Amino acid sequence: MVREHHSGALGLKVSVDAHSGFCNGVVRAIREAERHLRLNVPLYALGAIVHNNEELQRLEAMGLHTIDPKELSSIQGKTLVIRAHGEPPSTYATAHAQHLSIIDCTCPVVLRLQKDIKKEYARIAPLHGRIFIFGKRGHAEVNGLIGQVGGDALIIEHPDQVGQLDYSLPISIFAQTTQDPESFHCLCNDIQTNFLQHGMDPAHCFFVHHTICKQVAERKPFLQQFAQQHHTIIFVCGKESSNGKMLFETCTTANPRSYRVENSGNLSANWFSALTSVGVCGATSTPKWLMEEVALAIQKL
Ligand code: SF4
Numbered sequence: 090m091v092r093e094h095h096s097g098a099l100g101l102k103v104s105v106d107a108h109s110g111f112c113n114g115v116v117r118a119i120r121e122a123e124r125h126l127r128l129n130v131p132l133y134a135l136g137a138i139v140h141n142n143e144e145l146q147r148l149e150a151m152g153l154h155t156i157d158p159k160e161l162s163s164i165q166g167k168t169l170v171i172r173a174h175g176e177p178p179s180t181y182a183t184a185h186a187q188h189l190s191i192i193d194c195t196c197p198v199v200l201r202l203q204k205d206i207k208k209e210y211a212r213i214a215p216l217h218g219r220i221f222i223f224g225k226r227g228h229a230e231v232n233g234l235i236g237q238v239g240g241d242a243l244i245i246e247h248p249d250q251v252g253q254l255d256y257s258l259p260i261s262i263f264a265q266t267t268q269d270p271e272s273f274h275c276l277c278n279d280i281q282t283n284f285l286q287h288g289m290d291p292a293h294c295f296f297v298h299h300t301i302c303k304q305v306a307e308r309k310p311f312l313q314q315f316a317q318q319h320h321t322i323i324f325v326c327g328k329e330s331s332n333g334k335m336l337f338e339t340c341t342t343a344n345p346r347s348y349r350v351e352n353s354g355n356l357s358a359n360w361f362s363a364l365t366s367v368g369v370c371g372a373t374s375t376p377k378w379l380m381e382e383v384a385l386a387i388q389k390l
Contacts, residue, residue, distance in 0.1 A: 097388045099363045104319065105384050106370035108311040110377045112304040114173035114196030115139055119148070121194050122170055126151040132192075134170040135161070135180065136229055140374040141327040143352055147376075161187055168192060174229035175199040177236020198266055199230060202300045203237050209261050209298070210238040217258050218294075221245050223273055224265030225331055231265055248276045256287035259294040266302035267332035267373070270309070273301060305332050305373060309339050312370060316343035319368030321361055323387065324349045325380050326372040333372030340370070352379065353386035361390060 111119070118138055125132050126148070133154045137145055145155065156164065161183050168190045171180070175195040184191055195203075210220055220242040224231040235242045245251065245262075254260075260280065264273045277297050284291040316322050322340050324347055326333035333349075340347040348360050361367065369384045 097390055099358075099361055099390045101361055101364075101387060101390065102366045103384045103387050104366065104368050105377075105380050106312070106315045106368060108308060108315070109370040109372070109380060110375055111139075112196075112302070112373035114194075114198065114302075115374055117196070118170070118173045118194035119144070121192055122148060122153060123151065125168065125170075125192060126153060130168055132168055132170055133164050134172060135176065136172060136174075137329065138170060138172045138194075139327075139376075140330040140333070140372075141376060141379070143379050144374075144376045158183075161189075164189065171195055172229070173199065175203060175233035176229070177233050179236060195233075196266075198302050199233070202263065202266065203234060205298060205300070206234055206242070206263055207237040209263075209296070210241070213259055213261050213296075214238075214241070219243060219255075219258065219260055221260055221262040222265065223262060223268055223276055228265065228331055230267070230331075234263070234265070245276065248272070248279055251276065251279050251283060254280075254283070256283050256289055259296070261296040261298065263298045263300050265331070266300060267305050267335065268301055269335045269338075270301050270306045305335075308336060308373070312336055312339050313343045315368050315370055316340045316347060318366075319344065320346065320365035321367045322347035323356070323360075323367060323369045323383060324371060325351070325369065325375050325383050327351060327374060330372045330374045333374065336370075336372050350383065353383045356383070356386055356390075358390050361387070 133156050137155055165187045169184055171193045173194055173196040220238055222234055222242050223245045226244050281291045284295055322344050324337045324340050337349050367387055369380050371380050
């Protein structure tokens with residue numbers, strides 16, 4: 090289902106993708122933050138609560154303060170929001186030491202993944218096995234995941250990394266929730282092949298945990314279809330969004346006339362041909378209101 094805007098001077102027919110926009114985890118975190126902000130509780134978020142500057146500015150105008158870990162010591166006794174990406178145990182320890190009240194908005198899907206990694210580590214570490222995490226180094230969710238195993242996990246960012254690994258010991262692999270399902274599948278196939286080439290039976294030494302969020306995985310086919318249905322695609326997304334990068338690649342593969350913008354100020358009239366259709370879509374961190382705003386700006390061209 091799409092929402093259509095009437096055409097403007099260029100005769101463009103603009104539609105906003107109904108499947109794009111905040112995922113449940115982000116909706117929940119923002120709803121909680123807004124609820125406390127309306128009660129005039131000074132609120133501090135450790136890192137951007139959503140990887141979208143426009144939405145962040147809206148929340149900051151309501152009184153949300155975004156801080157980095159170094160600043161935790163300067164907000165003693167205040168209220169801290171833990172965002173949907175989750176945090177490692179060390180953050181909770183610091184927060185308790187600083188007497189902070191915690192509003193924990195860790196997404197339930199991420200929370201389950203954290204618990205699963207911890208449990209699997211307890212099983213595989215005595216067998217000298219290793220935990221692999223397919224994800225982005227330095228990403229908050231990945232930091233939260235490796236924190237569950239005291240940092241004793243290998244982060245795989247690119248499939249090229251798997252060539253030189255030790256295939257004489259068991260491996261358990263997990264994926265950051267916003268990774269591309271196809272890339273994860275290819276990576277697991279490569280590792281499996283390497284085990285076989287080293288004379289090891291993957292059935293006994295390679296354990297794949299399918300931890301990519303369904304909300305991200307299911308968006309890909311919808312987005313592919315949406316991108317093919319329009320002459321031009323405008324993908325609205327913050328620079329830091331991990332799934333935004335992956336979903337934008339889906340758009341460009343399905344439709345080479347796809348452009349990524351952070352807001353309507355980034356639009357270029359040169360991208361559009363008169364009397365064609367334009368699809369506006371975004372990542373799980375893109376607010377609906379922003380996609381509507383971009384759609385309206387296109388309509389005026
Ligand atoms: S993408 Fe999925 S796992 Fe990540 S915050 Fe959203 S709902 Fe939770």
